[in-house]
Amino acid sequence: MAIVFTGGTIRIDGRTSDVDRLVVVDGLVAEPGHPVPEDAEHIDLEGGLLLPAFGDGHVHPLLAGRERTGPALRDATSVAEIVGRVRAWAAASDAPWLVGGSYDATIVDGGLFDARWLDAAVPDRPVVLHAWDYHTAWVNTAALRAGGVDAETPDPALGRIVRRDDGSPSGTLVERPAIELVLAHAPRPARADDVDALAAATTHLAAQGIAWAQEAWAEIDDVPTWIAAARAGRLAVDVDLALRADPTRWPAQLDDLRATADEVSGEPGLTCRTVKFFVDGILENRTAHLLECYHDARTRGLPNWRPDQLAAAVAACDAAGFDVHLHAIGDAAVRAAIDAAETIRESLRRGRRVTIAHAQVVDPADLPRLADLDITFCFQPQWAVADAVMTELTLPRLGPARERQYRMRAARDAGARLSFGSDWPVTSPDVLLGLRTAVTRQDADGQPAGGWQPDERLTLSEAIDAATSGVALQAGDQDRRGTLRPGMAADLVWLDRDIRRAPADRITDARILGTWRRGIPTFAARVSALAAVRPEQESA
Incomplete structure (x- = not known):
């Protein structure tokens, strides 16, 4: 499989000069003089910029993918708005636990939320909402009860239960050991659902021009899900x-x-x-x-x-x-x-x-x-x-x-x-x-x-x-990816313009038109963007 890119600017590595033509053969960047195979796909960059694909050195695709199954909370600007969305979520779901996120902790003074506010929406089932930082959770009384967390429960090592003046837990749990006092009692998501979550999350990463990602927090129990997603071909980016x-x-x-x-x-x-x-x-x-x-x-x-x-x-x-x-x-x-x-x-x-x-x-x-x-x-x-x-x-x-x-x-x-x-x-x-x-x-x-x-x-x-x-x-992959020197993996991102020639505050005006991982397209902004042109349109 071969691809020839022309019609735009191609950044090799930021140290050598840009070029206007790149040949990819079998997933690798070819030498500049490499002959173009007759069956090569030809892509006109339409005056845009081709870069090595981006990497994400610290990301949590599984957490991000799981968020899509619950209500969108990040843009909520009040407790009442969050509670209303949770109420609607509960009415549409028969799940025994409602686990979701993530909310903006700045909408409440000190970032401290009360279980009773969630009780008004869902009094009969445990609710666990992660804050935007994933170091804090807001839970309802049913969740505290399910975890056996009450005024007599000591703070766990390396965690904190935020308490009311009378010593009872308020509903805000700080750091993973405290959150796990409750969340450890919730049923694990079904593996098929988590595979779908990974597929959705990595597809979204590919749409950002990303071809490799560091999953920066994997639990041993989550690894079989990752393996299942990889074997099913559901991962749109390479992941460590x-x-x-x-x-x-x-x-x-x-x-x-x-x-x-x-x-x-x-x-x-x-x-x-x-x-x-x-x-x-x-x-x-x-x-x-x-x-x-x-x-x-x-x-x-x-x-x-x-x-x-x-x-x-x-x-x-x-x-x-x-x-x-x-x-x-x-x-x-x-x-x-x-x-x-x-x-x-x-x-x-x-x-x-x-x-x-x-x-x-x-x-x-x-x-x-x-x-x-x-x-x-x-x-x-x-x-x-x-x-x-x-x-x-x-x-x-x-x-x-x-x-x-x-x-x-x-x-x-x-x-x-x-x-x-x-x-x-x-x-x-x-x-x-x-x-x-x-x-x-x-x-x-x-x-x-x-x-x-x-x-x-x-x-x-x-x-x-x-x-x-x-x-x-x-990643320790500097000899395989990250630049477009000959022999490197053809991890590529195509922007519709050269962001280096625009004011810095207009960088986000650019659109990502395509992403490739090892020469295989993982994202296209439009079908025609990756359509092959006739070989004779390629200049020598």
């Missing part, structure tokens, strides 16, 4: 699974992780090369781990791993053949992640990959350490704006002394490698929106003028690299 390391089961869990990863080996379009560590939580519910107390509370957060425990676990993962993906939000968590990476310095030089995701707050003293470590910071560029989450929840927690966040420029200049991820469904997987935000650090209305913390902006070329070759390097 990052299996979650559980601090309460470590180190005994490592053998289970290795056995699970071995089960995935050889599955089409699916790998399991990575272990995921939640080093801490999030700032908005004060579970991110800080070096100094929160500005509005006498706590430094809720670390999931002691620094020495984390370092030993990362070293064990390295010895077991795993790459490592570390969720680290607070400056203490980022420091612990860098410390852990230092314990496997020699392995990093030999190709082991360590990725620190989010890196929201980094102590300035830790930036110089990045020059000597071959590690990747995977940023979520859409978060680098002064939106409602930032102004109403995050900044009040941090205070003015720690307001500098998502320091993409500083990290890159210090020596970190950069990749981009969306964290979808937390935020949209729209890569073009992420590129625009990384370059402008402005919201959709162009605010603030000049950008929020503008000295942390990237150039567009640097941002494109982070979304393409940076993600490939994070």
Whole structure:
């Protein structure tokens, strides 16, 4: 199978000159002088831009796909609106549990929701709603009752039950151990439903120009669903699974992780090369781990791993053949992640990959350490704006002394490698929106003028690299994907215009017309866009 692309601009890797013709043969980029097979498909780029396909270095397709079965809540602007949608959902469903999401926590002061508000809509069945961050859940009284959670229930290790003044649980559960007190009693989704969820989610990713994704939170129990989806040809993007390391089961869990990863080996379009560590939580519910107390509370957060425990676990993962993906939000968590990476310095030089995701707050003293470590910071560029989450929840927690966040420029200049991820469904997987935000650090209305913390902006070329070759390097696939050099996988995205020649705030005006994975189309904006033209229309 061969494809010839002409009629537009083709970015090879951002370092070599653009070209106006690309030949793909059997899923690989061919040498420039490669003869064109007679049966080649010819695609006119119509003056657009062809890039290496985007990657998503941190995303949750299964969670995103599951959300489609419940009510859309993200755009709800009041408790009454959410409750109304949940009431309609309950009336249309006979499911014994209603599990959905995700809602905007900023609509209630402090992000704390009451079970009684949901009781007004559904008093007789358990309801569990995930907040947009997936570190917090809002449940009704029936769900608390099903989990046996009452005033006498102690907070679990590494989690928190938010309580009313009388000690009774309010209905807000913070971090996974607390959420699981309830959710562990809910029936698991049917495998066929989850396969459908993965198909829908990965198809949506392909429509964003994405050909590879890091599933950044996979539980062992979810892996059979991923395998079933891969074998059925339902995955529209290649995916690597990052299996979650559980601090309460470590180190005994490592053998289970290795056995699970071995089960995935050889599955089409699916790998399991990575272990995921939640080093801490999030700032908005004060579970991110800080070096100094929160500005509005006498706590430094809720670390999931002691620094020495984390370092030993990362070293064990390295010895077991795993790459490592570390969720680290607070400056203490980022420091612990860098410390852990230092314990496997020699392995990093030999190709082991360590990725620190989010890196929201980094102590300035830790930036110089990045020059000597071959590690990747995977940023979520859409978060680098002064939106409602930032102004109403995050900044009040941090205070003015720690307001500098998502320091993409500083990290890159210090020596970190950069990749981009969306964290979808937390935020949209729209890569073009992420590129625009990384370059402008402005919201959709162009605010603030000049950008929020503008000295942390990237150039567009640097941002494109982070979304393409940076993600490939994070995956350890830099010799197979991420650029369009000869011999690389033909993972491609076709834009209707060259976004490099437009004002930065107009990047999102571009449309994605097509996506290819290993030379096979996975998305077409219109049928005619990928229709073959007659060979004689191809110029020599």
